[in-house]
Amino acid sequence: MDSDIELSLIMPPNWSTNSFLFYSSDVPVPFACAILVGLFTLQHYGTHKIGFLFAPIIVIWLFFISGVGLYNIIYSDHQIIYAVSPVYMYRFMRNFDHQGWRSLGSILLSVAGSEAMFADLGHFSKKSLKITFVCLIYPALILCYAGQAAFISKNWRVFEDVTYLSESVPGAFLRHIVVLLSLLASAVGSQATITASFSVINQCLALGCFPRVKVIHTSDTINGRVYIPDVNWLLMILSLGIVIAFQDIAQIGNATGLAIISGMLVTTCLMSLVITLYWEKSLFVSACFLLSFGLVEIMYLSACMSNFHKGAWYLVVLFVFSMTIMISWHYGTMKKxxxxxxxxxxxxxxxxxxxxxxxxxxxxxxxxxxxxxxxxxxxxxxxxxxxxxxxxxxxxxxxxxxxxxxxxxxxxxxxxxxxxxxxxxxxxxxxxxxxxxxxxxxxxxxxxxxxxxxxxxxxxxxxxxxxxxxxxxxxxxxxxxxxxxxxxxxxxxxxxxxxxxxxxxxxxxxxxxxxxxxxxxxxxxxxxxxxxxxxxxxxxxxxxxxxxxxxxxxxxxxxxxxxxxxxxxxxxxxxxxxxxxxxxxxxxxxxxxxxxxxxxxxxxxxxxxxxxx
Structure with missing residues (x-):
């Protein structure tokens, strides 16, 4: 496998941020807004009822993308499976240049959604998350991305200017199916983010860091299953505002990448404190953990900040607004x-x-x-x-x-x-x-x-x-x-x-x-x-x-x-x-x-x- 193909596994040079997304951005804005309104309207039924409705969708989606990926691996380039080896990551970093650095922000989108899944620990047990991720989600994603990379390696010259990888799906009928499933799967991924937002807001309320809002517990046995009406409608308004204002999935992807890496970096910093203060390990162990993960995440963060003017600025504005509210409320509550x-x-x-x-x-x-x-x-x-x-x-x-x-x-x-x-x-x-x-x-x-x-x-x-x-x-x-x-x-x-x-x-x-x-x-x-x-x-x-x-x-x-x-x-x-x-x-x-x-x-x-x- 030559160096061009190795680089294509990471990010083709002239592809946009959303190249690895499996759906088309040609969906009309009114249709996308209707999906968002319907999704937020369903929230008051509770996570368990919505999960019962969405669980078959995500299972079908995972099996579908893994099947398509396996098909492309077999018929396009079966040697692509060797790309799982960290050797290729080492070769990519060895030839690291400005182009590779800018591609890091787009690579980060491949893990979009996983952080929301782990933020839902209050909705599911840790054991169920570990089993599901190791036995189903991770293998499905490996087959999916490996199949897409195999398709690119075989059709590099033909599909050099193609932006959406629905072309990797064999047959016109299956391409229509994948577009429909991708829309439904995106709704499920959004559901995970919404419920995680409810859990985070509920924790902020317990710490006195958020204004008083009504919290409805939708489960009698699990603490994290909550529904907050005010936050739900606020998120709906913000989501509709982003879709209507940007109307470009590339800019939304830039903001998403910055949000993901920022969350990872904050988690790493807090985890280093847990290692020292709660686990009572030495400062050397905590420093090694912080440097090992923090340096990599800072490198990704710098790449995402290069797209600040291409949509990522919205996330920074939203961050400043929310932090102002939380800090003001906590400060006033403590002083009172x-x-x-x-x-x-x-x-x-x-x-x-x-x-x-x-x-x-x-x-x-x-x-x-x-x-x-x-x-x-x-x-x-x-x-x-x-x-x-x-x-x-x-x-x-x-x-x-x-x-x-x-x-x-x-x-x-x-x-x-x-x-x-x-x-x-x-x-x-x-x-x-x-x-x-x-x-x-x-x-x-x-x-x-x-x-x-x-x-x-x-x-x-x-x-x-x-x-x-x-x-x-x-x-x-x-x-x-x-x-x-x-x-x-x-x-x-x-x-x-x-x-x-x-x-x-x-x-x-x-x-x-x-x-x-x-x-x-x-x-x-x-x-x-x-x-x-x-x-x-x-x-x-x-x-x-x-x-x-x-x-x-x-x-x-x-x-x-x-x-x-x-x-x-x-x-x-x-x-x-x-x-x-x-x-x-x-x-x-x-x-x-x-x-x-x-x-x-x-x-x-x-x-x-x-x-x-």
Whole structure:
């Protein structure tokens, strides 16, 4: 095999970027847009249903291209199979010149799609990916590319100016079949990229690096199978914009190549950190890994950057836009959380300030939702300072997600007490998995009150309580059945009084008259509680505290949410101002509220507070 043929295995000199693609770019733009719209419309059905629809397509496609490749190997040049040897790669690198360097960006497209497959580890098990890749995908791709190279080596002079390798398919009928299958296979490959995008966005949400969006888990057993409607429609708009704006598969291929090698280079850098920090290997091993793969990837990256003006610029613009959003959101979230930690107050502060402020306790229960799990949030202390009154019973509620599908009911709630029993202030940490819809249930308030009653009954004799800076925490969460604490009584058609706090729209009027006045009735409470029959095992003090909890529930319930208003400190840099302004814009336009509870407006109290960052 001469040197010309060796070079043709890598990239023929006058072929465009999409030479190794197996389909024609003569597909009309409206038809391509219709395929994209249909693909994104199917996403809400879930990966497992779409996979059931697309799996036969990709299997037929793999067998088809491997069969065509095997045919070309046999009838064109059976010696082409020796090109699998790394000797030819060595010869190519030995004669490396400017032409070979520019061809690297196109060679990279031969692995397009494989990175999306490995990004879908959350959708499939690692074992299934390894078996499928080694036993089916890799051999099929080897036969496919080897067959195409064999066809080129035999028909080099005849097909020197041919751009699309559908000519390697024997027979006109099979050529029409391959065009149809290539379109369907491209849709499947796009599906892998879309689902991988959902998984990456979901991970960014868990790390606090992406604005709040609604995540729908389409599987009860696999964590990675998620669907994000907002991201789905945004990707559809961007995809349609690329197709309509470029209308050239070569430019899209340049952007794809840059995306692939950038992802590989980032993965290599992060993997070197894993080797050192997580696997606890020596720096020498990590450096060898980084140099071995990093130098090769940097060479490919430089070749892709040579096509920056031919479509790759779009990827850079999209990268800058997305990173600005993620960095701004993460920066604003961390600064807001640090402000909450630094300005939180203890229960002793409230008890010491109460006499001086003339704080009064009004009947009812107040639920205060906060991100911090210790101390009292700054917005509630701000509320008390301006309006010295709060409810007879206070419950500070925090949500904490765990990386498991479901948290058992008996381990879901962690209950503790703030201050002494006389203050009737409790803390509840709700732990939930990614398949638990704990925030969307209508009986969430009933479950919290039932758990508080269980905590009161178990507090004296519990031997498995957890310790915290504020005292003991008890894991509770038994089903709402007749027990030794509170007995639930369902009321399906109850129309009970609303909270003691009145409401003007969404924001409450902070006045003492509004605290003591009742507003219009609401139909939220479906369960009433009563104490169990008197038992000599229950202490008198425990029964009295349970009765106070029941009476407070009958008086009404209010929900307190903090409404933050971030303000940049005077003299701050332009970068800090820009990040905070971007965060504020994203926070105001988030599609998902910070607390996804079915809270009636008549029971909601939003406390605004300025955060000086």
């Amino acid at each position: 959380y640090e402000f909450d930690l630094q300005n939180k107050v203890s229960m002793e502060w409230i008890t010491e300030m109460s006499p001086g402020l003339g704080v009064s306790r009004v009947p009812g229960i107040g639920f205060i939702y906060t991100d911090i799990v210790t101390g009292i949030p700054a917005f509630f202390s701000h509320f008390i300072t301006n309006l010295p009154a709060y409810h007879q019973v206070l419950i500070f509620v925090s949500f904490k997600s765990l990386p498991v599908p479901c948290v058992p009911q008996k381990q879901r709630y962690l209950i503790g007490r703030l201050g002494t029993k006389d203050y009737k202030v409790y803390r509840c940490i709700v732990r939930y998995g990614y398949c638990d819809n704990i925030r969307d249930t209508d009986d969430f308030e009933d479950q919290i009150i039932h758990c508080i009653g269980e905590f009161i009954a178990l507090e004296e004799n519990d031997l498995e309580s957890l310790t915290s800076p504020e005292g003991r925490m008890i894991v509770v969460g038994n089903p709402m059945l007749d027990g030794n604490a509170l007995v639930p009584i369902p009321e399906m058609n109850s129309n009970l009084a609303s909270p003691r706090l009145s409401n003007n729209g969404t924001q409450r009027t902070l006045s003492s008259d509004s605290i003591e006045s009742a507003s219009a009735p609401v139909t939220r409470r479906k369960v009433r509680f009563m104490l169990p029959p008197e038992s000599p095992k229950m202490q008198v003090s425990v029964r009295a505290e349970l009765q106070e909890l029941v009476d407070a529930r009958e008086s009404g319930t209010a929900y307190f949410l903090g409404q933050s208003h971030l303000k940049v400190r005077d003299g701050s840099s332009f970068l800090k101002r820009f990040l905070i302004m971007t965060y504020v814009f994203l926070d105001k336009n988030c599609r998902e509220p910070p607390v996804a509870l079915n809270i009636p407006h008549a029971a909601l109290v939003e406390v605004g507070m300025v955060y000086t960052i």
